[in-house]
Amino acid sequence: MVQNVWIGNQVTANARLRLFCFPFAGGGALSYRPWLTQFPSDIDLVPVSLPGREQRFGDQPIDDISAMVEAVSAGLKPVMDRPFAFFGYSMGALIAHHLACHLQQTGMVGPMHLFVAARRGPKISGHRAPLHHLSSDAFWQGIANYGGTPDKILENEEYRALFEPSLRADFKLSETANSTGLPKLACPITAFGGADDPNPLPMELDNWAEATTGDFAKHVLPGGHFFLRDSGDDLARIVQDALRV
Template sequence: MRLFCFPFAGGGASFYRSWRDRLPSDVELVLVCLPGREQRFGEPVIDTIDDMVEALAQAIRPMADLPYAFFGYSMGAIISHHLACRIVAGGGVGPEHLFLAARRSPDRAMKRDPLHGLASSAFWQEVAKYGGTPREILENQEYRDLFEAPLRADFKLSETAYSGGLPKLSCPITVFGGDTDTSPVPDELEGWQKATTGAFAKHVYAGGHFFIIDHEAAVTGVVVDALGG
């Protein structure tokens, strides 16, 4: 079994490295590094869901020789859902399980105003409210200048992704959220049940958008149990 992990907006694949010690030996952790991040920092970023999914579908195809699952956090959740639907619609073998965290269901419209078109100072003020950006970046103009373009691209992708008309999956979907998160609030996770004919489970933990930082053991425990570990 392979577990592909997709990062949140502004995040990188390295966020999931600690999971290696929490997964059983028969589950291979595959860290998905998107263009313009970490070791791919010099590559052009992708700011639309269709282009991102097309690139990822080609990259993942050779690794679909084993059963696999997706875990996506926030932006990563919408990417992994669209990617699963793209693979299934194209006649491929889809994931055996879809794990989605901190992302409203496709039937819910975004309540807040989009951030990706804001002026720089307003953009960073709104990003800071999510609580996942290191202080070293928020307080350093050079770092903000360096990371603003890829982060803005992530928000554009996430905020403009349209999920209407996607095929319904058959794999189980498990969702995770924080009880004080405002985007999404816990009730906005429920609609993910409509995205599959398979089983559905929902887990809500104490915390905001980045509840996973304090609940990594619990979240990975759910993932391992769901994968039969």
């Protein structure tokens, strides 16, 4: 078995393929814990552990997409030793897409499939005002408007102070990244959205079809921006079905 700081669990030597899962802003490897028992034994589910959260809480958060891609690429290289796929949720979809493009551009083996969830297509501009540059109070009000953050964090000044640096870094990375000049991927892309999510709207997922020369599929599931919590089982099943080769 192999272990490094970039992965949230151990990987196995006999896996047919690995599914690297990238978290939403403020999230971590634990976001994918329910999936660990839902995938067959020949697929290694590998939650990606980003700096500034969970077991890497003391590490400096990364707030720039280019720096993140370079760091993640180097960190995951030792466990990209067999076919793999990427799944990214919201900010994680942004990172997974840029990383897949980076691997392709540098001549490295890329993912066999890219799954993106709760993220508009790369050529569609965001329609929410940026948060990362706001004062602390205004920043947290914006976070509250997104939904999904526990009240015990929103209502506790010490918790907010503890989590603000990494969360602000995540929003800066997400809000300042430019995806318009990326090359088209060769692998299939499957996009997921929440039926009640205002950002992205379900129709904004369609633009992902233009990010690949391969196949494209789209699934709209019940729930809002964090439909992972409402429809996680269905989401996992669709991903499994797509990885059966």
